[in-house]
Amino acid sequence: MVHDHSMKARENPQRRGLIAGLLAALFFGLSAPLISVFSREGSPLMIAGLLYGGAAFGLLMVRGVVRQQQQESPVQRRDLPPLLGLTVLGGMVGPICLVQGLTLLSAGSASLLLNLEAAFTLLIAVLVGREHLSRRGLIAAGLILSGAVLLTESSLHGATLQGSLLIAGACLAWGIDNNLSQRLSLRDPLQIALLKAIGASGPMLLLALVAGGSLPAWPALVGLLVIGALGYGLSIWLDLLALRHLGAAREALVFSTAPFVGLLFSLLVLREPFTGAMAMAAAAMVLGVALLLKEDHSHWHRHQTLRHAHRHRHDPSGGDPHHSHGHPAADQGTGHLLQAYWHAHEHEHAPIEHEHPHVSDGHHRHGHSDRP
Structure with a gap:
């Protein structure tokens, strides 16, 4: 499931x-x-x-x-x-x-x-x-x-x-x-x-x-x-x-x-x-x-460190590992509530390697000659 x-x-x-x-x-x-x-x-x-x-x-x-x-x-x-x-x-x-x-x-x-x-x-x-x-x-x-x-x-x-x-x-x-x-x-x-x-x-x-x-x-x-x-x-x-x-x-x-x-x-x-x-x-x-x-x-692909701002939300089940980051200390009171909803702020993506169906969107601009 x-x-x-x-x-x-x-x-x-x-x-x-x-x-x-x-x-x-x-x-x-x-x-x-x-x-x-x-x-x-x-x-x-x-x-x-x-x-x-x-x-x-x-x-x-x-x-x-x-x-x-x-x-x-x-x-x-x-x-x-x-x-x-x-x-x-x-x-x-x-x-x-x-x-x-x-x-x-x-x-x-x-x-x-x-x-x-x-x-x-x-x-x-x-x-x-x-x-x-x-x-x-x-x-x-x-x-x-x-x-x-x-x-x-x-x-x-x-x-x-x-x-x-x-x-x-x-x-x-x-x-x-x-x-x-x-x-x-x-x-x-x-x-x-x-x-x-x-x-x-x-x-x-x-x-x-x-x-x-x-x-x-x-x-x-x-x-x-x-x-x-x-x-x-x-x-x-x-x-x-x-x-x-x-x-x-x-x-x-x-x-x-x-x-x-x-x-x-x-x-x-x-x-x-x-x-x-x-x-x-x-x-x-x-x-x-x-x-x-x-x-x-x-295919199996590698993400480098990326910092940007855009609209996103967090998947509690871990289905979207691109957005598993925390929120600033000032937002701790409401951060856990915001994560389930669409919101926008500057955030950093940690390096990650995985395989899943994807397209060349803002998170998948990698090349295809450097597969591990």
């Missing part, structure tokens, strides 16, 4: 990350075809600014609901450089490229092409971030990438090529953004998402107005704000939770379901035609996602 309880305690974070990632993918997947409906209502800069303005409003409402229920580690000064990078790349460059690309591609094609984000995120996470993927995981990434290539095979000239390159540029920006976000995933995800939304929307709206742009008519304005609140604000917050529990590489596989949501919406609601290229691309991508979902990673 103790063993089963320990296994469940270790599996719960990944399960939470999976649910959060799938919900993030659902909200974002619906946003791409919906944005295409309003893509000609203003400049790409204006539309991207409104989307992140809606994201900021949506996140402020979420904050009002969950703020008192969360105990998180706030953003610190040393987090500002990566926060600035993910705000510029993920909050400005990516959306502007996406909106401009949507004016040159059908909603269904653009939705499937968004799978490039997963490929870029995986490659950066493995090659730069030292996250680990098995041979099966790398094959799956190749299938997803080949599906994206199949999609654009008949679009290698003229304006369609330009649209494909713009979507690819947006995906590259978001791939870098995802890896930067993963490095900050132990901080308060709601705070990071809100800072990103405000930091991206303000400059873009100001530049759009200075350049002579004007706000779209109120139906389009309200529509873009609502799409931004759900497809960007809520989605970014949930995606940060997924990054915390899954790592950037595996978050990419979960989030790669987003384009399929957009594709189904464009086919069923917008009545766009389903081509043979889409069918072949979808088959390759579905197979890639299926392979990634079956990937399992477990």
Whole structure:
């Protein structure tokens, strides 16, 4: 019974990350075809600014609901450089490229092409971030990438090529953004998402107005704000939770379901035609996602001393040996009560060697060439 309880305690974070990632993918997947409906209502800069303005409003409402229920580690000064990078790349460059690309591609094609984000995120996470993927995981990434290539095979000239390159540029920006976000995933995800939304929307709206742009008519304005609140604000917050529990590489596989949501919406609601290229691309991508979902990673590994601050709780059964530390003397009166609940403070992890299923999250950034 103790063993089963320990296994469940270790599996719960990944399960939470999976649910959060799938919900993030659902909200974002619906946003791409919906944005295409309003893509000609203003400049790409204006539309991207409104989307992140809606994201900021949506996140402020979420904050009002969950703020008192969360105990998180706030953003610190040393987090500002990566926060600035993910705000510029993920909050400005990516959306502007996406909106401009949507004016040159059908909603269904653009939705499937968004799978490039997963490929870029995986490659950066493995090659730069030292996250680990098995041979099966790398094959799956190749299938997803080949599906994206199949999609654009008949679009290698003229304006369609330009649209494909713009979507690819947006995906590259978001791939870098995802890896930067993963490095900050132990901080308060709601705070990071809100800072990103405000930091991206303000400059873009100001530049759009200075350049002579004007706000779209109120139906389009309200529509873009609502799409931004759900497809960007809520989605970014949930995606940060997924990054915390899954790592950037595996978050990419979960989030790669987003384009399929957009594709189904464009086919069923917008009545766009389903081509043979889409069918072949979808088959390759579905197979890639299926392979990634079956990937399992477990081996004997060594943890070095690590000191950091993040949201955690203590498992009385010993199922989570990463958080078996005590609390400062000032907290002794309530420390035994706090340990059973989620709380955040700076703490130190002692060196430990053990074996259990894990992913490349904030506690498992070890290499794989130094196994004992």
